[in-house]
Amino acid sequence: MTSQPTPLSISILFTSFTLFAFTTVFALPPEHKPLKPRVPIEHRAYYRSLHAPMYQDSHDATSEILEAGTNIYQRVCVNCHGKNGKGNGISAGFLPVLPRDFTNCLFQHKRTDGELFYVIKFGSWPMPPMVPSITEDEAWSVIPYIRTFCPK
Numbered sequence: 001m002t003s004q005p006t007p008l009s010i011s012i013l014f015t016s017f018t019l020f021a022f023t024t025v026f027a028l029p030p031e032h033k034p035l036k037p038r039v040p041i042e043h044r045a046y047y048r049s050l051h052a053p054m055y056q057d058s059h060d061a062t063s064e065i066l067e068a069g070t071n072i073y074q075r076v077c078v079n080c081h082g083k084n085g086k087g088n089g090i091s092a093g094f095l096p097v098l099p100r101d102f103t104n105c106l107f108q109h110k111r112t113d114g115e116l117f118y119v120i121k122f123g124s125w126p127m128p129p130m131v132p133s134i135t136e137d138e139a140w141s142v143i144p145y146i147r148t149f150c151p152k
């Protein structure tokens, strides 16, 4: 005698399928190789050694610069990169590639200030260029705040 599917087994099957479909469609896209350099090879040496006009090392920026950078981040970057820097802002799920997770210390240690400046200025698909909607000085001043997501 073959057993008939019970209403319970049908509803379990249906629920699992719905959950599967939901998580597949709405899952966040992956962050794309965060350690791979983003500055094109022909500009890399230049930007790797480029320094901000207002500090030598982003970890040593004054509290005024840090405060200015925090405000810019909250205004311009937070929707994508998230309040806690994890790359999970409210717009992140709509992008084909996830914004960088700034709490990733491997990433932070790999990048010089100049390399971060390059991406903030020129973008890195799908991140748009941020200059000239912010000035170059503002782009530099947001870097000390980005660094706080991975304390030295």
Ligand code: HEC
Residues within 6 Å of the ligand: 031, 032, 034, 037, 038, 072, 073, 076, 077, 078, 079, 080, 081, 091, 095, 097, 098, 099, 100, 111, 115, 116, 119, 120, 124, 125, 126, 127, 128, 130, 134, 142, 146
């Ligand atoms: C529209 C969403 C969006 C906004 C707004 C945005 N970003 Fe991004 N950002 C991204 C995405 C997506 C990536 C990952 C791009 C990639 O994988 O190459 C990224 C990557 C980065 C990186 C990593 C670069 C590297 O070397 O790997 C830095 C630094 C960065 N963003 C800083 C900022 C700052 C600072 C702001 C605000 C001034 C900002 N972003 C605004 C989406 C955004």
